[in-house]
Amino acid sequence: xxxxxxxxxxxxxxxxxxxxxxxxxxxxxxxxxxxxxxxxxxxxxxxxxxxxxxxxxxxxxxxxxxxxxxxxxxxxxxxxxxxxxxxxxxxxxxxxxxxxxxxxxxxxxxxxxxxxxxxxxxxxxxxxxxxxxxxxxxxxxxxxxxxxxxxxxxxxxxxxxxxxxxxxxxxxxxxxxxxxxxxxxxxxxxxxxxxxxxxxxxxxxxxxxxxxxxxxxxxxxxxxxxxxxxxxxxxxxxxxxxxxxxxxxxxxxxxxxxxxxxxxxxxxxxxxxxxxxxxxxxxxxxxxxxxxxxxxxxxxxxxxxxxxxxxxxxxxxxxxxxxxxxxxxxxxxxxxxxxxxxxxxxxxxxxxxxxxxxxxxxxxxxxxxxxxxxxxxxxxxxxxxxxxxx
Amino acid sequence: xxxxxxxxxxxxxxxxxxxxxxxxxxxxxxxxxxxxxxxxxxxxxxxxxxxxxxxxxxxxxxxxxxxxxxxxxxxxxxxxxxxxxxxxxxxxxxxxxxxxxxxxxxxxxxxxxxxxxxxxxxxxxxxxxxxxxxxxxxxxxxxxxxxxxxxxxxxxxxxxxxxxxxxxxxxxxxxxxxxxxxxxxxxxxxxxxxxxxxxxxxxxxxxxxxxxxxxxxxxxxxxxxxxxxxxxxxxxxxxxxxxxxxxxxxxxxxxxxxxxxxxxxxxxxxxxxxxxxxxxxxxxxxxxxxxxxxxxxxxxxxxxxxxxxxxxxxxxxxxxxxxxxxxxxxxxxxxxxxxxxxxxxxxxxxxxxxxxxxxxxxxxxxxxxxxxxxxxxxxxxxxxxxxxxxxxxxxxxxxxxxxxxxxxxxxxxxxxxxxxxxxxxxxxxxxxxxxxxxxxxxxxxxx
Numbered sequence: 001x002x003x004x005x006x007x008x009x010x011x012x013x014x015x016x017x018x019x020x021x022x023x024x025x026x027x028x029x030x031x032x033x034x035x036x037x038x039x040x041x042x043x044x045x046x047x048x049x050x051x052x053x054x055x056x057x058x059x060x061x062x063x064x065x066x067x068x069x070x071x072x073x074x075x076x077x078x079x080x081x082x083x084x085x086x087x088x089x090x091x092x093x094x095x096x097x098x099x100x101x102x103x104x105x106x107x108x109x110x111x112x113x114x115x116x117x118x119x120x121x122x123x124x125x126x127x128x129x130x131x132x133x134x135x136x137x138x139x140x141x142x143x144x145x146x147x148x149x150x151x152x153x154x155x156x157x158x159x160x161x162x163x164x165x166x167x168x169x170x171x172x173x174x175x176x177x178x179x180x181x182x183x184x185x186x187x188x189x190x191x192x193x194x195x196x197x198x199x200x201x202x203x204x205x206x207x208x209x210x211x212x213x214x215x216x217x218x219x220x221x222x223x224x225x226x227x228x229x230x231x232x233x234x235x236x237x238x239x240x241x242x243x244x245x246x247x248x249x250x251x252x253x254x255x256x257x258x259x260x261x262x263x264x265x266x267x268x269x270x271x272x273x274x275x276x277x278x279x280x281x282x283x284x285x286x287x288x289x290x291x292x293x294x295x296x297x298x299x300x301x302x303x304x305x306x307x308x309x310x311x312x313x314x315x316x317x318x319x320x321x322x323x324x325x326x327x328x329x330x331x332x333x334x335x336x337x338x339x340x341x342x343x344x345x346x347x348x349x350x351x352x353x354x355x356x357x358x359x360x361x362x363x364x365x366x367x368x369x370x371x372x373x374x375x376x377x378x379x380x381x382x383x384x385x386x387x388x389x390x
Numbered sequence: 391x392x393x394x395x396x397x398x399x400x401x402x403x404x405x406x407x408x409x410x411x412x413x414x415x416x417x418x419x420x421x422x423x424x425x426x427x428x429x430x431x432x433x434x435x436x437x438x439x440x441x442x443x444x445x446x447x448x449x450x451x452x453x454x455x456x457x458x459x460x461x462x463x464x465x466x467x468x469x470x471x472x473x474x475x476x477x478x479x480x481x482x483x484x485x486x487x488x489x490x491x492x493x494x495x496x497x498x499x500x501x502x503x504x505x506x507x508x509x510x511x512x513x514x515x516x517x518x519x520x521x522x523x524x525x526x527x528x529x530x531x532x533x534x535x536x537x538x539x540x541x542x543x544x545x546x547x548x549x550x551x552x553x554x555x556x557x558x559x560x561x562x563x564x565x566x567x568x569x570x571x572x573x574x575x576x577x578x579x580x581x582x583x584x585x586x587x588x589x590x591x592x593x594x595x596x597x598x599x600x601x602x603x604x605x606x607x608x609x610x611x612x613x614x615x616x617x618x619x620x621x622x623x624x625x626x627x628x629x630x631x632x633x634x635x636x637x638x639x640x641x642x643x644x645x646x647x648x649x650x651x652x653x654x655x656x657x658x659x660x661x662x663x664x665x666x667x668x669x670x671x672x673x674x675x676x677x678x679x680x681x682x683x684x685x686x687x688x689x690x691x692x693x694x695x696x697x698x699x700x701x702x703x704x705x706x707x708x709x710x711x712x713x714x715x716x717x718x719x720x721x722x723x724x725x726x727x728x729x730x731x732x733x734x735x736x737x738x739x740x741x742x743x744x745x746x747x748x749x750x751x752x753x754x755x756x757x758x759x760x761x762x763x764x765x766x767x768x769x770x771x772x773x774x775x776x777x778x779x780x781x782x783x784x785x786x787x788x789x790x791x792x793x794x795x796x797x798x799x800x801x802x803x804x805x806x807x808x809x810x811x812x813x814x815x816x817x818x819x820x821x822x823x824x825x826x827x828x829x830x831x832x833x834x835x836x837x
Binding site: 001004005033034035036037038039040041042044045046047048049050051052053054055056057059060126128130167168169170171265266267268269270324325329330331374377378381382384385386388389 | 402623689691695696697698699700715717719721724725726728729732736737738739742743744756757759760761762764765767769770772778780782783799800810811813814815817818819821
């Protein structure tokens with residue numbers, strides 16, 4: 001590949017300061033450092049550096065998302081076949097699904113790259129690889145039936161309002177991928193609010209999502225209500241293994257669990273957020289089951305282990321809540337932050353009549369409160385130190 | 391005596407470890423003092439070009455504290471005084487003569503030393519121009535000799551990569567070390583703390599409080615030890631001194647002369663014969679490295695690879711440094727390197743994101759291994775900082791220049807060298823130690 005490197009280095013002077021193409025330097029720089037590892041040398045002590053860089057961090061998160069994409073494509077095909085009453089092999093399902101989701105991915109990346117490059121050029125900074133993760137996450141949180149123009153607007157909103165206006169990756173307050181989803185959620189609720197299933201099927205085909213089943217029935221037992229649904233298989237095992245209608249990437253909880261374990265082993269995401277999130281979800285839903293006999297709200301009767309596999313909680317917790325920049329920055333803070341996300345998810349699911357799904361709002365809300373949590377953790381650290389000084 | 395166990399941190403497994411023997415150093419004809427080695431000092435020369443000096447003659451003093459002077463490490467003629475921009479004195483070169491005469495001071499027996507008073511010890515050290523060997527915390531600068539330190543801390547182990555093995559360097563010097571300890575013990579009303587590794591040769595030293603420490607770098611750093619033994623509070627000062635300088639003071643008090651020699655390590659992936667050497671303070675790099683390099687394109691560092699200063703071949707070893715490290719400047723550019731699974735030969739990371747066992751010694755280069763980005767806090771700093779300090783918040787308070795906040799987050803207890811591993815491990819390639827230094831400078835200007 002030396003010829004390519006030589007070619008890149010040969011054209012590099014065209015992008016130098018004062019040259020005609022200098023405004024395109026961020027694009028050149030990104031191309032060069034994506035194709036070839038950087039030649040940057042340390043300028044001051046420490047003279048040696050760890051091999052990890054942000055490119056590696058981001059690309060690994062993208063790699064762990066690939067299984068979600070593959071399963072997502074198969075499930076899109078499977079749900080389509082189910083709705084038409086067709087018999088198809090898994091490979092046919094995969095091909096059908098791929099045809100549906102590839103345009104979604106392409107549109108997302110075009111929108112994301114456009115804004116990222118534009119901001120890099122205008123603000124004269126290097127193109128940050130964080131947009132790769134954002135753009136890889138957005139399609140997975142979308143229903144397969146999403147109109148592409150809505151997706152383009154949502155991605156633009158997520159990247160620009162969620163990230164770039166704060167100064168880019170590392171400065172943002174809200175998770176950009178969730179900001180994009182939130183935008184669609186409130187702007188085009190008919191497509192995405194979560195009370196009706198999303199799938200690529202015949203016109204007028206509809207059904208209730210697992211979460212909207214207990215939400216729409218008073219004074220029932222959630223588990224038996226779910227088992228009473230014949231249109232889809234809403235047993236615990238099937239909810240976990242993901243052969244249900246839903247957003248593209250969030251249905252298979254086993255794949256997500258595996259990705260979470262891999263990311264935790266690589267120390268790229270904090271186990272504290274995951275532990276906090278799952279404990280929060282279990283604690284709050286357990287409290288819910290205690291209240292359930294005294295209430296006509298059937299959502300309260302959803303047992304904790306069902307909450308874990310229903311909706312996009314697992315996906316949101318693994319890939320969105322653990323995002324290091326928008327979450328808490330202290331270890332103690334991360335436990336609290338995760339716990340509150342889990343607890344809030346259950347509260348929004350159970351008590352809010354408008355939205356059967358709560359994880360997206362829970363994470364965005366906690367994004368806003370993450371610094372407040374850190375503030376108190378820091379205060380405790382300071383008062384401990386002051387006690388030592390005294 | 392207590393035992394401290396450090397869990398956070400990391401011993402960087404860099405190749406080119408120094409051999410466990412002390413080799414003969416090639417002869418040098420010139421030694422130099424570099425006033426830039428001393429933070430916060432305004433040097434005023436006491437010699438001019440052509441002057442004759444003996445070992446121990448004062449070369450310059452600090453305008454801000456005229457009692458503090460620097461001794462010549464050799465006898466001979468002042469060969470050259472080099473100035474940098476704005477007439478900052480960069481170096482004072484001393485061409486050595488054959489005689490190597492020393493200025494004679496009063497010598498003492500062991501008993502005499504024990505009977506000296508605080509002011510006698512301090513005056514003797516100041517008179518012999520040896521006071522700059524002490525440094526204080528906070529700020530890691532030369533202390534104000536008029537302030538009596540709360541305690542004196544000595545770290546009996548070096549944990550920095552490729553550092554001098556003090557067990558080797560101190561082997562024949564235990565008596566002189568004891569004499570030095572007895573003398574400097576007079577300078578404080580508190581304790582002299584010596585922190586060793588377990589089963590150290592230094593564990594039989596008297597008149598000190600000995601603690602043992604185990605764990606990875608930076609467990610050998612004084613601030614880490616102070617943090618775990620006895621916290622440094624605001625408005626308190628402690629002094630610290632290198633063990634080899636204690637030996638030097640011991641020799642000074644018993645023999646009455648300044649012996650500027652010390653053991654250093656010359657090591658690193660690009661050194662032909664990495665070993666320990668006995669040299670004099672202010673030694674030139676050229677005789678040590680000229681015929682001792684494995685490659686032409688190298689970075690020479692006075693000090694260790696984490697905190698040292700980049701040098702050229704005609705440079706000199708810094709005053710406080712006891713190692714010279716050499717790494718390669720040649721950087722291999724890999725095609726789509728970010729997707730490379732990695733191996734023990736190609737990658738070295740504290741975050742397990744590559745397939746590498748990291749048991750092997752790794753030939754580090756001066757590659758930054760990535761471009762600078764905004765901080766993405768994945769705890770890479772916290773994992774290598776064995777102090778009860780929140781590095782991320784401290785970093786932010788310094789960037790925001792919030793003096794009160796940095797003070798309350800414990801900046802007083804830190805030195806930039808303690809954060810060098812944070813810079814090393816950071817995926818965003820943030821200069822954490824540089825920011826900590828800036829914070830310390832801001833804080834020092836305030837108090």
